[in-house]
Amino acid sequence: MAIRYSVIIPTYNRAQQLLLTLTSFETQTFPKHLFEVIVADDGSTDGTKEMVEGFKASYPLVYVSHPEQRGRSAVRNLGLRRARGLYIIFCDADFLVLPDFIKTVSRYHRKYPKSVLSGIPYSWDDAFTHYYPDFSPEEKEHCRSILTQSGLWNPGLEAANEMIPIITPEDILHQTGALSKVVAPSRVPPTTKKQFAATDVAPWMLLVTRCVSIRRSQLIRIGGFNERFVLYGLEDWDLGYRLHRLRVPFYSIKEVVGYHQEHPTYLRGNVLNTENLKIMFETYGFNDSSLNLFALIPPSEDFETYKNTLRVLRKGIRSKLTRSSALLLKRTLRIAAKQFFDPKNTPAYQKSLHLIQRKAANRKSRVAHVLREMLLKSEKLVEK
Known part of the structure; x- marks a missing residue:
């Protein structure tokens, strides 16, 4: 049977987080011959290529890469060009999916076959899968609080000078229950979550690439991501806006389908990049x-x-x-x-x-x- 879902995971120097994410796809309850995972590497220098090529996947796993970093939009388009599925699922390298992830997406697409489906805001919770020595003081305290509650805190972590795994691939593969012990409820206010889920105005803002599924033909029709967006910010909403202009509906998946692997804030980049906003004004x-x-x-x-x-x-x-x-x-x-x-x-x-x-x-x-x-x-x- 043909591939139904192509999961595209863009990445740049996230090898250890990506390893857990790839492992989480091993646990999928959806038939493995009906989905593929495409890792699109934007010039990583941390051994990502070797890790992916050495990963023994039970599902079709494809690795594509740029020789040097070209930006978030370009690398997603690179993955899109290799995709074979009827639907494309964009999934961040630090998004740890639950076993029923693709099964749930598939159930929603049967109900809304031509719609964009977003995992936001119901899958916004974080999981402290690793301890980072460069966590901010607030992030360290938050990590300490969550791990202490579950009995996993080790005072020696604070002396670490490199990233320390708290959750292992074996924990994910064998579903030991360790993951549930490191989940930190999202600190996004309930009112903000409610507004994200609402589609009466600006529904296109549900397109957040942490976890979103889109019909491949729709993406091809609009030409994928705008590669003028190189720096962090707005490239996903720009894509959503163009789909919205084609009258594509948007729906939020009202179930938790995965967790974001928490990492230092500075890795996120500038949430509202002013140059990218100027690109949107210039374009529209x-x-x-x-x-x-x-x-x-x-x-x-x-x-x-x-x-x-x-x-x-x-x-x-x-x-x-x-x-x-x-x-x-x-x-x-x-x-x-x-x-x-x-x-x-x-x-x-x-x-x-x-x-x-x-x-x-x-x-x-x-x-x-x-x-x-x-x-x-x-x-x-x-x-x-």
């Missing part, structure tokens, strides 16, 4: 308020306010009583995005904002209130 222009709002309310900083602002705007547009205020809000967001993209016309932006301020001064609707908040944020952006 300034006609979409859901993009323009990024300039004033980065979703990574306040996801709830971001989405609620879009809801207020949408509701305001639909009402004759508040439509004029909503249109002023749209204009304000457009001005802010243009200022963010190209600050050379600051006097013109300031003049436009002052005009909107005068028009909004005595309005009392919820839309007008949000409008004034966005005007204040826009003024601060112009003053930078």
Whole structure:
């Protein structure tokens, strides 16, 4: 039978975490001849190639690589070119999947065959599979707390000068129960999780490549990831945005299907990379308020306010009583995005904002209130 799922795992110098992730696919309850795992290596120098090629997988395992680092988008596209499955599952090298992972994804795709399925926000919990000497003081304390509760803390870890495994491949393969002892509930606020799961506005933001499944034909149609995104940040939401423009639906898998292997924060990179946001504005222009709002309310900083602002705007547009205020809000967001993209016309932006301020001064609707908040944020952006 043909491969149904191609799991693409991009990686760069994550050999020890990747080893556990590859092992977790050994435990899948989904038939192993119906899925493949493609490790797309972006020029790792830590022995990743040797580890993958020496891994004795019971499922089809493919290794592809760039000779030197080219970025997160390019390496995912490299894996995509080798994929044979009807569906593509993007899975991070540090995402440890549970035995029913692919089985669960398959069940959801039977119900939503042409949709994007996201493991976020229900699979956001961390697992301390390794101890890192370069954890921040807060991360060390968090790790110590979780391991102490489960009886796994060893004071000698704090003297380590290299990464120490806490969970072994054997723990994963034989499901010893050790993994459950190192899981740390996500510190993402419940309100933020709720907003991520909601698809009434900006549903494309569910496309987070830690764990997401997409029909391969849809990815090919839009050309995969935009390889202009080299640095960390927004390359997954850019892909989701393009799929959304094709009216592809988005759904969240409402079950835990895996755990993120915790690592030092600095490895994540800058969550909102300003140069990448400028690429999005350059690519799509300034006609979409859901993009323009990024300039004033980065979703990574306040996801709830971001989405609620879009809801207020949408509701305001639909009402004759508040439509004029909503249109002023749209204009304000457009001005802010243009200022963010190209600050050379600051006097013109300031003049436009002052005009909107005068028009909004005595309005009392919820839309007008949000409008004034966005005007204040826009003024601060112009003053930078």
